[in-house]
Amino acid sequence: MPHQDDDHLAQALYRQMHERGESWSEAGAALELGPAELAQACEHLIRLHLIDSETGTAVDAAAALARSLRDSHRALDRLVEQHVRAALLAQRYLGLPGRRTDDTHIEFFARTHHQERLYQRIDELTELTRHEIASMHPAAPWTSEVLEKGLARNRVSIGNGLRVRSLHAQITFADPMMREYVNTLAEVGVEVRAAPLIPTRMLIYDRHTVIVQADPEDLDAGAVLIQGDGVVRSLSALYDYCWMTASEPEDVPRTADGVTLTEAQRAVLRLLASGAKDTAIARGLGVSVRMVTRTVGELTTILGATSRFQAGVRAARLGWLD
Structure with missing residues (x-):
């Protein structure tokens, strides 16, 4: 984490480069930065994707944000792929006869036939846990009973x-019932955070037992219970990564309850977050500039934003760019 003064120095350098179209060497000279100060500020901006390391020029902040989100999603995609492979191994192969070399225990619960048994196991594990329970929940049609x-x-x-x-997935916070539920969780002492992307539904008990959705894309595919150190340690690392990058509930942007974007609004929003101007968005979508400008106005109102850039940031934090 950079020192606050270093961050201010990087901001001043970026502002000089972005507003005046200068290279980092030109901007550094204008700000009278020493070689060490310039190198440190450039390193900070490159890490944030705000400087093109090949050309030495500033990158639009909205485009840098979009790139960072894509990189994060790729990392999560790789972790989800690892989870899918682990689930398939658990469901289809670990039950075959063979030598057991560790204490791994696997149970598969088909949603259609064994849901009550799964809930019973969850209750049992809740009683047996001695230190910590960690859970993650993607957007889903929750019921008040559940x-x-x-x-x-x-x-x-x-x-x-x-x-x-x-x-929890940030987009679920637009649902008044879920928002009230999350507030109640916090009141009883549960630590709650929200993330734009939740890769799968998962419960972890004392980092030794995990219940994970068998297929992240299909809730009806059932669930897998895994006990043992190896696989559970990997899934716990996935959870820790998501938790570390998540936001506190109060930091999640508020939007109109139950808002649903049209396909046109989503298309404009994705291009808006990439840093594209209205004319480029209109050309890319084959519509008029006037329509794009009107749609951007609608989106900033829905998101409670005061600028195009803030709209892109809030949309990303709500998970609307996935």
Whole structure:
């Protein structure tokens, strides 16, 4: 993490380069920066994708944000791919006869036939856990009954002195029922965070037992329970990465409740977040500039933003660019 003064220096350098179209050497000379100061500021800006290291010129901040989000999503995609492979191995191969070399235990719960058994195992694990329960939840059609059961389990866990963490998809915060539920979780002592992208549904108990959705793309594919150090350690690392990069609930932008974007609005939003101007967006979508300008105005109003850039940032944080 850079020192605050170093960050201010990098901001001044970027502002000089961006507003005046200067290279980093020209901007550094104009700001009378020493070689060490210039190198440190440039390194900071390159790390944020705000300087093109080949040309030495400034990159638009909205475009840099879009690139950073794409890089993060690629990293998550790779972790999700690892999870899918682990789930397939657990579901289809680990049950075959063979030599066992560790303490790994696998159970598969088909959603259609074994859902009550899965809930029973969740209750059992909640009672047996001694230190921490961590969960992540992608956007889903939650019911009040399911949420009430989850809240009851969390109350028991907090009462038993456990650390309980709950990670949710930011886009679900547009649902008044989910927002009230998350606020209630925080009130009873659950640590809550939100992320633009949640790769799969997962519950981790004391970093030794995990229940994970068998297929991240299909809730009806059932769930896999895994006990043991190897696979669970990898899935715990996935959780830690998502938790580390997530936001506190109060930092999630507020939008109109239940808002649903049209396909046209989504298309404009993606190009807007990449730093494209209205004329370029109109040309790319084959529509008029007037229509694009009107749509951008609608989006900034929905997002409660005061600028195009802020609209892109808030849309990203809400998970609307996925």
